Amino acid sequence: MTVANDVLRRVLGESLSDQHIAVIDQLTEPQYDEDVAESLGIKATIIRTLLNDLHENSLVEYHRTKNKKTGWYTYKWVRREDRIKKHIQDHLSQKISMLQEQLEQENNGLSFKCNCGIVDYHNAMENMFICQSCGSAYKRYEDGKAVDGIVQQITEINSILQSIAE
């Protein structure tokens, strides 16, 4: 899978950075880090850091060769097509878990309001949503915007995940 799709590029840019994507784009064929640096006009030291990040995420691999004269090793890097999709899926799944946790917290933190005060969800539930003091019904105190926002994000991410699942 190439990183051609805009949505997937955005996800990858979010989990890593746009510079990482630029490096991945360069590595259609095995290349030395200096070559990548020259093509992108970025310092080789920065390119090496980016390559190491990508390697930690298993998105690139390298072939090492020893220079017989100097005894130094040189590295040729290439991207791992097979891992890119998995990386995106993992990132999105992790994001969904985080949002679900947030959603649970939002729901646990719901407040209810009657004519005389505000109580938490458990309190309102115990009294069957009628205040024992003033006799009025408890109503949701928040406007629910936070919850709606989280639900919307979960739905969006889920549809991306479904679109790349085979």
Ligand SMILES: [Zn+2]
């Ligand atoms: Zn009341």
